Amino acid sequence: MHKYENISAPVIKRLPRYYRFLGELLDNGITRISSRQLSDKMGLTASQIRQDLNCFGGFGQQGYGYSVEGLHKEIGHILGLEHSYTTILIGAGNLGKAVALHMSYEKRGFKLIGIFDNDPAKIGSSIRNITVADMENIETFCKENKTDAAILCVPKTAVPALADRLYEIGIRNYWNFSHYDLSVRYSDIIVENVHLNDSLMILCYRISDENDPPEGYTE
């Protein structure tokens, strides 16, 4: 039932970056590019670019290279950006608010149709023309409005119970900003994580690895 079979995670993770670079080239009025030129710009090998693209089809032309516009469109299509998945956001704190407002710039892929919180101070307030609703009403809302995906911006302590509830409702696609591993709890769901703490720790590792050990450190 997969559109593309056996595409490895490393390849998929590179697609948005290809899409971004091609978009920039397009903005700069560049119409064609070779895998070598693109590899120079992006800091990877031409071989890898050709291998990656050929997972999905032969988009280039021998002796010529790739049409920037054509390739940009193809990758957009591979990513499925022509979809519009109805999406709800749970948690209207600072991060939730930022994500909601961020998504207004994002035209493709996802459409925010509801925002939920259980804090009375937040319920009733408005974020980009969507009124924050009471978590109590989420089942009713999802019955009345087909909901494809949920964005989780709640504290990790709230996630296990929330996850069970959303799973019960039938939601299987998650953009997860909470410090909790949803994928361990359910195996038949799709989760894309944005773990800010993890990201910051990795930066911390790389900075401290480069520099002198801190005081009190002995080896």
Added chain:
Amino acid sequence: MHKYENISAPVIKRLPRYYRFLGELLDNGITRISSRQLSDKMGLTASQIRQDLNCFGGFGQQGYGYSVEGLHKEIGHILGLEHSYTTILIGAGNLGKAVALHMSYEKRGFKLIGIFDNDPAKIGSSIRNITVADMENIETFCKENKTDAAILCVPKTAVPALADRLYEIGIRNYWNFSHYDLSVRYSDIIVENVHLNDSLMILCYRISDENDPPEGYTE
């Protein structure tokens, strides 16, 4: 000059997750764990856990397993969480604000000492007791206050000029939320990216790959 030589990126990326799971075990009062038990909880192989940990040292005990508290501490140490890097945030929009507030919960690793923006409407406002300063004053500020790292929460169009300016000041460590690849511009810097758009596109790919092709799609 590296504390740990030749540690591969996949290993480093798993460290925060180990740290998180061990922290949870610790909270639940569990004192010891074997690589097999941990692998069951985390959804990976016991072999991989042992291989990963042995990049840094032998933290376990044959026939017993690992001390949860000991291992948690060790990984915290490997990540360099005992540091406190002085950090400035550029861009006090919704995302910048959310990140600044997020970091107040985060005690270890980084300390936010300044927030900058060039929007007169934002300059002078206050985020978690830090007054948003004018970008004009960033050179002066960094001369007076040793600054280890910068968080970029500005639109991508603003990044190239900003990056040059921060590089000139001497900042080499970046937590980058903008849709721009800093690492291509400078090679002697450390960049950890949080590309929300890229993350959302990957989710989009995985949802559309699972489901029926959209209307108008023919193969």
Added chain:
DNA sequence: TAGATTGTTAATCGATTAACAATC
């Protein structure tokens, strides 16, 4: 046609998994 660059196969490199001797 000649030159350039792809698509694709083969070679290399690296990461994960399996196995087991060491040892607590």
Added chain:
DNA sequence: TAGATTGTTAATCGATTAACAATC
């Protein structure tokens, strides 16, 4: 001691790079 589990080496698997025939 016997049982359990690590640390570590060897085997497998997968991803990246190199090479080149196909072809625009």
